[in-house]
Amino acid sequence: MSDGSTEFTRLPETDAEREDPEQATREEVLEFWQDRFGVPAETFEGYSFWERGAGKLWLYRGRPPSPVDIEGLGMTFLRTRQEHWKPTLEAVQRFGDRASKNVIHLDEDAARAFVAGEDRELDWDGDWGYLVVTHDLAGEAEPAGVGLYVYGELRSQVPKGRRREV
Amino acid sequence: MEPLDRYRPIIDDFEAFIDACERPLPSAVRVNTIKATVERVRTALADTDIAHDPVDWHDGLFVLPDDSPGANWPYFHGWIHGQEEVSAIPATVLDPQPGDRVWDACAAPGSKTTQLAALMDDTGEVVATDNNLGRISALRTNTERLGATTVAVTHEDGRNHSLKPFGGEGYDRALVDVPCSCEGTIRKNPDTLADWSLSHVEGISGVQKGILKRAVEVTKPGGTVVYSTCTFAPEENEAVLDYVLDEVACEIVEYDLPLDHAPGITEWQDERFDPRVANAKRIYPHHNDTGGFFCAKLEVRAE
Numbered sequence: 401m402s403d404g405s406t407e408f409t410r411l412p413e414t415d416a417e418r419e420d421p422e423q424a425t426r427e428e429v430l431e432f433w434q435d436r437f438g439v440p441a442e443t444f445e446g447y448s449f450w451e452r453g454a455g456k457l458w459l460y461r462g463r464p465p466s467p468v469d470i471e472g473l474g475m476t477f478l479r480t481r482q483e484h485w486k487p488t489l490e491a492v493q494r495f496g497d498r499a500s501k502n503v504i505h506l507d508e509d510a511a512r513a514f515v516a517g518e519d520r521e522l523d524w525d526g527d528w529g530y531l532v533v534t535h536d537l538a539g540e541a542e543p544a545g546v547g548l549y550v551y552g553e554l555r556s557q558v559p560k561g562r563r564r565e566v
Numbered sequence: 567m568e569p570l571d572r573y574r575p576i577i578d579d580f581e582a583f584i585d586a587c588e589r590p591l592p593s594a595v596r597v598n599t600i601k602a603t604v605e606r607v608r609t610a611l612a613d614t615d616i617a618h619d620p621v622d623w624h625d626g627l628f629v630l631p632d633d634s635p636g637a638n639w640p641y642f643h644g645w646i647h648g649q650e651e652v653s654a655i656p657a658t659v660l661d662p663q664p665g666d667r668v669w670d671a672c673a674a675p676g677s678k679t680t681q682l683a684a685l686m687d688d689t690g691e692v693v694a695t696d697n698n699l700g701r702i703s704a705l706r707t708n709t710e711r712l713g714a715t716t717v718a719v720t721h722e723d724g725r726n727h728s729l730k731p732f733g734g735e736g737y738d739r740a741l742v743d744v745p746c747s748c749e750g751t752i753r754k755n756p757d758t759l760a761d762w763s764l765s766h767v768e769g770i771s772g773v774q775k776g777i778l779k780r781a782v783e784v785t786k787p788g789g790t791v792v793y794s795t796c797t798f799a800p801e802e803n804e805a806v807l808d809y810v811l812d813e814v815a816c817e818i819v820e821y822d823l824p825l826d827h828a829p830g831i832t833e834w835q836d837e838r839f840d841p842r843v844a845n846a847k848r849i850y851p852h853h854n855d856t857g858g859f860f861c862a863k864l865e866v867r868a869e
Binding site for chain 2: 406446447459460461462464465468469470471472473474475476490493494515537538539540542544561562564565566
């Protein structure tokens with residue numbers, strides 16, 4: 401996935417500050433989480449959003465000068481510059497507990513299949529597209545990752561390196 | 567165990583020490599408080615029938631007598647991280663506070679980096695440096711799985727660490743957990759001593775001195791630097807501290823550690839070290855049935 405660049409650029413706050421018309425703004429990122437998953441914008445107060453390469457966004461707590469040329473900055477967060485923006489598993493595990501929309505809850509069997517990277521036919525009467533996938537852990541629903549729901553099927557989006565037989 | 571024989575004069579109950587070094591060590595995990603509480607991890611481990619024994623000096627650590635840490639729900643969620651008991655010592659001694667700026671000078675694979683971020687409630691900034699891109703990849707993977715959002719990773723030799731990317735600002739604290747001859751990890755990796763040589767010990771000691779010196783230089787006066795190794799060699803431990811006391815403005819300070827330990831040694835073979843190195847702590851495998859470790863706490867002084 402790496403394009404070799406190690407330069408991180410802070411996202412512009414709004415459209416008015418944007419120089420690259422394809423680059424996402426902070427405002428758009430907040431709107432995406434709010435509109436798609438119901439995650440309130442204040443969840444990300446104190447965080448800054450950064451782009452490295454084309455479309456790969458990172459979320460970071462500190463505020464270094466932009467651009468900053470280093471190997472990593474916080475966590476990968478969101479893939480933009482494509483028709484449907486896609487949150488990362490890390491972002492969903494960390495912030496998905498605040499989601500109130502497009503959340504699909506799996507039973508234990510389906511959750512194991514999801515984490516192993518398997519696709520599965522499932523009934524879902526909500527929107528198609530990327531969903532927050534949860535299951536019960538230690539007595540509460542816990543976000544496990546991102547699924548893609550299309551054509552009656554939940555497709556696991558767990559990256560190969562994170563798949564496990566639990 | 568032959569390279570360890572040279573420590574006979576400095577280790578009490580040397581036979582018990584060698585016996586402990588020959589016993590394997592079970593897996594241990596640290597609770598990642600960025601994503602979960604100790605209580606939820608305990609419940610999740612119990613629900614999945616994973617035996618987990620508490621560790622008396624640190625309530626966020628569990629020994630897993632029957633399991634490896636990597637294939638279970640709490641691991642997948644980044645609630646736990648495989649980390650040996652003694653490896654959790656230096657970050658607790660550094661005691662970073664929420665909002666601090668901290669440098670982790672030899673950060674990969676990131677067990678201590680993520681522990682620092684967790685101790686700071688994932689606020690502030692942890693600049694995590696390593697000189698090896700392969701190990702940086704492991705550091706990034708662990709940082710992501712544990713959900714730390716305050717870790718910035720740089721690829722450089724710690725001896726030449728640059729403050730430039732961050733606008734030149736110094737640090738409140740620094741963790742200097744240096745590459746070492748790893749004698750203390752023999753219970754985990756029985757092959758550790760196969761390639762042991764005194765020339766390697768002496769060579770790596772020069773690198774350790776350079777990194778610790780840089781850490782003191784980039785930490786603000788009044789700030790804290792913790793120096794640690796997982797080895798017993800005085801050349802890599804007290805001799806390195808003795809060197810920085812001469813080179814840069816710092817003091818080696820006393821600290822509490824709720825684990826049995828011995829003080830730093832002030833004499834080794836033909837050398838005498840600054841008496842302040844006695845404030846460092848040596849943790850031997852037979853003391854607490856752990857791996858071996860060395861840890862010193864330094865306070866940075868104004869020039």
